[in-house]
Amino acid sequence: MTTSDIITYQYQHPSFLDRQRLLLSGYNEISPASCFFQGFLNQPYIVARCLITLSNIVQSSFNLSPFQMAMMRDPIATAGNEKLRFEGFSHCAGVYARVDVLPAAIDGTFPASGTVNVDFNQPMINALGGVGKQGQMMLNIGADAISVQTTATAKVVERKVPLPLKWIKGLTSVQIFLSAAEQVYSFNQLQAMQLFKSIPAGQPKPDYYLVMRGNKPMFSPAKAANAICVGGIHRLKLLEPLLPLASELKVFAGPDMQSTTWQLYFGDVRFSFSLSRESWRGFSGEGAALESLVADVPDEWLDAMNKYSHANQEFNPALMAISENIHFEQVDQLTGRMAAMGLLGYDLDERQFFYRQLPFKQSRILQLNPRMKDAEKLLEEDKVVILKNENNRVEARVEGSGVQHTVIIDPGKARCTCTWYAKHQGERGPCKHILAVKIKIG
Template sequence: MFFFTIDMIPEINTICYSYPAPSAFVAGSEPRLLLAGYSELEKAAGPAFFHGSLEQPYITARCLIALSNVVRSSFTLSPAQAGQMKDPIVTAGAEKLRFEGFSQCAGVYARVDVLPGGHRGTFSANGTVNVDFNQPMINALHAIGRSDTMRLTVNATAISVQSRPDESITEKKVPLPMKWIKGLTTVQLFLAASEKMHTLNKVQLRQLFQGIPAGTVKADYYLAVRGNRPAFSPVKTANAVCVGGIHRLRLLEPLLPLADELQVFVHPDMQSTTWQLYFGNVRFSLSLSREAWRGFSGEGAALDALIADVPERLINAMDKYGHVNQEFNATLLAVEEQAGFEQIDQLTARLAAMGLLGFDPDENIYFYRRLPFKLNRIMSLNPRMKDAEQLLAEDKVAIVSQKENKTEARVAGSGVTHTVVIEDDLARCTCTWFAKHQGERGPCKHILAVRKKLN
């Protein structure tokens, strides 16, 4: 019997977990990729989530290598910090396989989707595991040729295998950064709000990526399409898409010769861009935060959605619905269940804040994942919301005036009183946080406290 242990380590801000056995690539006449899994929520042994063959093994292997490159990369951390490898997350459900990961700095999110038609096998159960992508496995993926076949097993239990009779791979205890959990709560909300702006064919996407300047680029660049020719430029023009840290797009370069097309999804406030490559029944998505120095984990996109008090029984019911159905469209779910759109939005936001929901902008659906995460950790990942709760508990929020669409309030601070004005959907505050960010990184704790008092 093998026992997993979870240790919360505040000073290094990670969740630590151990694998019961290493993942491995098993060579032979029919190569297999075996991914050892860990789950905090599913402790009992069960069947493999997926077991079968991949219809596009060469393409899928290249996409997984690109995903591992994202996970190894960092655009803000020191070499020592970036040297700690982290492992991607894989979800099996709704006849799809989804591999996800963040860069070390949490400013780049990547996902590989193997869609129906991209595999031939059995989904014996639905589930999510944190998988071990060690160097021997990556080397084995590099060795897969265009004419090779590969079988894939995604399992939630211990797997002890060898890639060669005389060689085994040992898995070590791996830290799962809290940044990843925080990033997953934010990037999904950005994706859900994004809209498709451009679709580029093979020729166009190669022309476009030739225009990425060399080296690290600190200034913003803009994507514009003139006629049929897309181009990056440091000059902002009408309807151009802003791309911060454009050098991060080089992570896609190894996949460009293989891709059929590229689609670009853009957040309404340009807070993120998503670059999605298509390879038949396999997709590779790369989402970039607004600036290279600021990861998705530092954003506050989920805060407004966490203001309303949602009964835990509804969250649990929604959790079970997501686990059973694996995918859902929030709007259609509200209609089917005869529930209010606002309530469904609040519930999906809670599940996203727990890391239990991802979003597929191509199909406009949420997909369900299970992570080593629990409901009571939401506040610890959102200190501004925690501070807002404290302001209310200490009775430091006073409503000065309230009209039909405008509210003015005073919030006591450390030696100063802040004024908060909320008019329709817009809010402003006199604090230094709001003055610095102007709402681009979510509301300040004073605005959150006032909105929660009004709720």
């Protein structure tokens, strides 16, 4: 891992010990804060099991070597708006999981809002594993660490670690898929367990489909009308330990089936589990946010949006546009930019964004989106020529490496003669040539 592959925090104030509490200094680009949450959880057994499953997901990989796996990190914790969220990716970034602990499951205080990324090492896993159904768990989330103390164990502290850019890229793409997803099915516990029993053994390469046979859901290799396509179906087995504890399973899918989300419910705790289209494709390489980066957004707008998100923690873009008297298109551009830096997540149940407080750098956008960077370079080198722009149709020529590419943009459809487009047909975001043309025509 190179120094450009991580996001580094800097802290300007020392930590100090106050009676029995260690108060840790924190870095917050909007206001200084050291503690984000202190208190108990009302469903400690459920939360502990969810966090263990999240840690298992983070330690899983479906396409990386052991060396690459060693470069990945563990859960991201966000405290804000009286909620706790823990997020993580598999090593290959093709599986995204999140634990949402809602206000009714929390008995504590939120001195500030913020985000921290930590390692869950074996002592933490042991502490979580020791939480019984009648046990208690005290949780502290600070700018520099997370600590857990249970009725069976002494306090266990996990320190902040650098946040890999691969994870920020994954956070960028996965919320785009989530915001476009719609609920397709809702299953009770018995139906969910029946469904998971139909997962084939091993690691099947073909796609499988979620279909209904009467009132019974099942996975089938045969495609059917209105079926949900699931690639790398063996990855769903990571959810099996939680099924006996869940009261409900909801299944969400996007219109193009490029991602599916499986959401388990445990009273006031939710566990979300999102799969990329295939097991070898990570969310970090999808390029789903590229379209939202085409429009030029002033830095001062973005700074104001960052402050608004920090103050509100959660928001619905449409309601925000109405309440703040901002054009809907501008709100979409702003949320797209925020998401492209990993600052926004998406809550499927509440149909709104939530804010993660990460190091705020506008320049990170090009670093996280090399196709956008390549498109900007094509424009700088004057390699884009618009041949026709009329009747909502654009034809352009873009100079490549020893070849001229033709780009055609119609309403709702953009095509290019390059090999990237031929291979992916727009399923993994636009190619650099289409991006360059869209930027040039404004």
